Amino acid sequence: MMTKLLIRLFLRDPENGNQSQLRERYGKLAGWVGVATNLVLFFIKLLTGLVFHSIAIMADAFNNLTDSASSLVTLFGFHLSAKPADAEHPYGHARIEYIAGMVVSFLVVMVGFQLAQTSVGKILDPRPTEFGTALLIALIASVLLKVWQGLFYRKISRTIDSTALLASSQDSRNDALSTGAVLIGLLISYFTGWQLDGWLGLGVAVFILVAGFRLVIETANPLLGLAPSKEMVDDIYRRILSYPGIIGLHDLNIHNYGPDRCFASVHCEMCADRNIVESHEIIDRIERDFLTDSNIHLVIHLDPVVTGDERANRLKIYVEESLRAVSDEITMHDFQAVWKPEDSRVIFDIVVPYRFSWSDERLTEYLSEKIKSQEPQCESIITVDHDDSPPPRER
Incomplete structure (x- = not known):
């Protein structure tokens, strides 16, 4: 009272x-x-x-x-x-x-x-x-x-x-x-x-x-620096994936500078064939909506994803299966393939939990050998990140 x-x-x-x-x-x-x-x-x-x-x-x-x-x-x-x-x-x-x-x-x-x-x-x-x-x-x-x-x-x-x-x-x-x-x-x-x-x-x-x-x-x-709550992370993923054109997102980072002072960044995947001006307008709208509705200062990096390359898609699925054979907790994102007659390259990032027992060198060597077994002329460029935050998500 x-x-x-x-x-x-x-x-x-x-x-x-x-x-x-x-x-x-x-x-x-x-x-x-x-x-x-x-x-x-x-x-x-x-x-x-x-x-x-x-x-x-x-x-x-x-x-x-x-x-x-x-x-x-x-x-x-x-x-x-x-x-x-x-x-x-x-x-x-x-x-x-x-x-x-x-x-x-x-x-x-x-x-x-x-x-x-x-x-x-x-x-x-x-x-x-x-x-x-x-x-x-x-x-x-x-x-x-x-x-x-x-x-x-x-x-x-x-x-x-x-x-x-x-x-x-x-x-x-x-x-x-x-x-x-x-x-x-x-x-x-x-x-x-x-x-x-x-x-x-x-x-x-x-x-x-x-x-x-x-x-x-x-x-x-x-x-x-506390890790964000699962509820907050899930809500951010859900809201961003609800916008048209967003096919996946990863590398979400959230920084708290005090109550009601939240800054975040994330990589959003959109089809590479989409008009860049339209894609940029969608990204801007997401950032404005988060600031207006949740007081979150969100910065989005646009990742163009090639979706029509069947050869790259098959190799991506094979790499994902190879990762699952090692651990269900390792995830992959930003998969790109550059096909040339004598100098083909596959570029991607993997996110490994801190508690995973393999060294980075052993894991990248394992994946490179798997890729060579499917594409002998292909060079692998693999970036290893360590994090226990939620994995990349797709629609």
């Missing part, structure tokens, strides 16, 4: 408008909410810790102050990532959001280490904490506010697909767990006299550290 109210107040019309601007507004809303709520928690816990002489609660208060700083990082990250492209950054600044997410992830790990250190100290030197109704109310309110904050971040992170806010969501969950551990430890100490809050805090610290390191890896992956 509160989340929807904040979204409507801050965004006014969240269903319509420019997607990049909406993304920036969502991110700034999350940042300001994080700064405000974490500062409130900081002052509440600091005063509570001072009144009841609790080092654990005061440490938790400064943890919330750190969370306010991480919210500022997220806020500035969304602000800077919305900057347009310039001469030094022609692909824009959207990856700054990934960097902000990584900063928050490292802060999560730091909080885990701090909590572990504090917990070990309490295990070695357990000291009872004064207990009161005000303390109980303050801690319960802190847990509830952190749970809401985590759900708020998670909703927005799913809405705009943000790794930075996903990191903030998990950080809020971890804070709720650490404060909950303090609360449970105080209750156990009050009713039984057992000082278990140190052990509970250590358990939560281990959980936070494991989650934090996973979060570091998760936020680093987009910066290193």
Whole structure:
């Protein structure tokens, strides 16, 4: 309820408008909410810790102050990532959001280490904490506010697909767990006299550290370069093959320069006998449609394919069968045959998975011998690429 109210107040019309601007507004809303709520928690816990002489609660208060700083990082990250492209950054600044997410992830790990250190100290030197109704109310309110904050971040992170806010969501969950551990430890100490809050805090610290390191890896992956999802690749293939004149495509490369900043290139095969102006117009239309409909900056290389050469077609089928005899995962594209009385050539590319055991030399030698068995005067020019991306596709 509160989340929807904040979204409507801050965004006014969240269903319509420019997607990049909406993304920036969502991110700034999350940042300001994080700064405000974490500062409130900081002052509440600091005063509570001072009144009841609790080092654990005061440490938790400064943890919330750190969370306010991480919210500022997220806020500035969304602000800077919305900057347009310039001469030094022609692909824009959207990856700054990934960097902000990584900063928050490292802060999560730091909080885990701090909590572990504090917990070990309490295990070695357990000291009872004064207990009161005000303390109980303050801690319960802190847990509830952190749970809401985590759900708020998670909703927005799913809405705009943000790794930075996903990191903030998990950080809020971890804070709720650490404060909950303090609360449970105080209750156990009050009713039984057992000082278990140190052990509970250590358990939560281990959980936070494991989650934090996973979060570091998760936020680093987009910066290193993630393979595109199968759904995205299948959708691109399906849409391109739906255009008239496209008989096949291969060498699809997709590069992500941040949310809503996707660049791609692909080779499209069209009949060599087709009018070049018509073919170029189709290619241009595909590129425009992808930019308009999906905000994908697509660059297409046109590959003319000779379809009426029966001799070349027979040899192509034979080479494909020879490849399948070795591995079903090796694919071929850009097959061309140049027939001359004394200097015939066959030129093509093959795509080999990284895990394939043969060397490139062994594979090209094998194919050259197969081609020689069918066309003794023919020279083979074979280019070997290594990739685990989806194979070339045809109609």
